[in-house]
Amino acid sequence: RQECQVLVVGGGTGGCAMAAKLSSRLGSDKVVVLEPEDKHYYQPMFTLIGGGMKRLDQSHRQMADVLPTKAKWVKEKALEFDPDNNTVSTSGGKTIKYDFLIIATGLQLNYGKIPGLVEALETPGSNVCSIYSPKYVDHVYECLRRTNEGNAIFTFPNCPIKCAGAPQKIAYISEHYFRKMGRRDNVNIIYNTSLPVIFGVKHYAEALMKLIKRRNITLNVQRNLVEVRHKDNIAVFEDLAKPGVHYEETYSMLHVTPPMSTPDVVANCKKLVTPTGFVDVDQMTLQHNKYNNVFAIGDSASSPNSKTAAAAAAQSPVVFRNVMAVIEGKAPTDIYDGYSSCPIVTGYSSCILAEFDYNLTPVETFPLDQSKERYSMFFMKKELMPVLYWKLMMNGYWNGPALMRKMFSLLKLNKKQ
Ligand code: FAD
Ligand code: UQ1
Known part of the structure; x- marks a missing residue:
């Protein structure tokens, strides 16, 4: 059994920033960070790694060197949240009691939800790749180099994801790559998105539609990847406008953005989450809607902003000031505008x-x-x-x-x- 004033679950982008702010204000050993991983990845670099512009080893640091020295790091996973008793149990058998809890567990990548995908990603020589995971991102550039002709297909799943721009960034980088290599005439670039539009913000969507036209990229909306048959180089898509209608497309290269969700441990704690599994917070204060001593930051929060590190950065002073207010017995008043x-x-x-x-x-x-x-x-x-x-x-x-x-x-x- 362990006790702390503030428990931060997750030492990624949002969790680490919060732990740094809070431990600097509250002093040593008031803040505990629960985080099982050895490495902290700067995920926004993954897109550039996919295009061969950066190397994987440039995207990470040792977690021990990134987490703030004034916070105590428990290198374990959260296994169960009990917000009624202000405790979290851990994979190492601990029960951590907190006064205040910050949930910063990000999103889990559900590659396994698409039949045939994991096998395809893990079979050497199959040209199926994904920038989203540090496990697979290194393979993307290799796929580009190996592709000389045929269909290069890029997907966007039927659920909220982190960095909703990334699936198209890698398509544009790939298009430029094939052009640079003189192979563009032989490769079709196809962007299949589950969304009804290329981008949710009209101002940028208009610019992107022009770009797509100018660069001869095929855009299919409301197309959701449902199966990969890598032995036949076939990707199966569902037409979301006509549920049940499936299309088979042959690919010479397939870039997959996986379905995502909050980690199971969060999604399964029904007291803490909305029906879609995100931590149920007020979208302005980021305080939990039922538990006043619980806050969320980053991708696992229910606030309807686009999930990015930039959003977590803009949320961090709001969560910091609101947690400090609650610690001092006041109501949280700082407001996040959804940036x-x-x-x-x-x-x-x-x-x-x-x-x-x-x-x-x-x-x-x-x-x-x-x-x-x-x-x-x-x-x-x-x-x-x-x-x-x-x-x-x-x-x-x-x-x-x-x-x-x-x-x-x-x-x-x-x-x-
Ligand atoms: P994360 O940084 O993912 O951290 C979550 C942490 O929680 C992890 O360290 C994990 O180990 C830990 N955790 C999970 N489960 C548990 C558990 N049970 N117990 C304890 N700890 C747990 N953002 C931008 O702003 N600009 C970009 O250009 C950009 N590009 C991107 C490109 C790609 C390919 C990807 C994948 C992401 C990109 N992002 C970008 C998004 C950005 O990386 C995320 O939005 C950001 O990292 C979210 O921070 P977070 O703290 O919510 O989650
Ligand atoms: C940002 O704040 C941020 O988080 C650190 C990113 O993630 C890496 C970004 O990609 C961007 C664009 C911002 C916003 C910063 C500026 C200067 C516009």
Whole structure:
């Protein structure tokens, strides 16, 4: 049995940032982080690894070096939440009692839900790959190099996912790769998405539709991958507009974005979650709707924002101030506006930086039209973001770009006067 003031479950993007902020304010040994993994991955790099622009070993650090020294790390899994008794039981047989709980368990990748997919991903020589898992991301570039002709198919599943832009980023990078290699005339690029549109924010969707047309990419909406038969190089899709109607498509390369959900341990704790399995929090304060001493940050929260590290960054000061308020016996008053951001990499030197809030209204940081493809945004994504992540965000010093945006808009106002 162990006790702590704040228990953070999950030492990924949101959990580590929160642990850094809280342990720095509350002092040593008040915060416990429950996290079973040895390595902390900077997942936004996976897209670039897929395109051969970064290596897998550049995307991770030892968890011990990333988690804050003032917090105590318990290297175990949460096995069961008991929010009525303020305890979490762990894979090492511990029961941790907390005053305040922050759930930051992210999303689990359910590759196994698609018959034939895991076998396909794990059979050497089958050109089936996925940037989403550190286990498979290294294989994506190899698939690109091996593909000379035929259909290169990219999928988007029928459920909420993290970084909803990533499935199309890897399609655009691949298209550019085949063009660079002089193979583009022989390869069809097909993007099959379960969604009814290319992107949820109209401003960027319009720019992306033009790009897709210009680059001769086939877009099929409401197509959900339901089976992979890798021996025959066949992917089976369901037409979501006509349930039960299936299409078989032959591929020479298949890039799969897997279905995702919150980890089973979270989804199964019915007291804590919404019917879809996300931690049931108020979308403004990120405090649990039933348990006042429970908060969530990041991908496992029910707040209807697009799930990204950028969103977790913008949530982190809100959760921090609201937890501090509750610790001091006050009501939480800080508000998260749903900010999320997605650098949509469109090739080996260009990027559209989508930024928006709960209303799906663009909330752009820089004083230029970010729906245009730019090298500056690509450079920021590839070279600056990893530094910002490891040096600032992981130490609790990055609250998202809101301050930067305000500075730029002040400068713009001054110019007009
Ligand atoms: P995570 O960072 O995934 O951390 C969850 C942690 O919880 C993990 O360390 C896990 O081990 C731990 N955990 C799970 N179960 C348990 C348990 N039972 N007990 C204890 N610990 C547990 N975001 C952007 O902002 N920009 C991008 O360009 C971008 N691109 C992306 C591209 C790809 C391919 C991917 C996969 C993601 C991308 N993201 C991007 C999304 C971003 O990585 C996530 O939104 C972010 O990491 C979410 O943070 P989190 O803390 O909620 O979850
Ligand atoms: C961001 O804050 C963030 O989290 C650290 C990302 O994840 C790596 C991003 O990709 C982006 C774009 C942001 C937003 C930051 C700026 C400067 C617009």
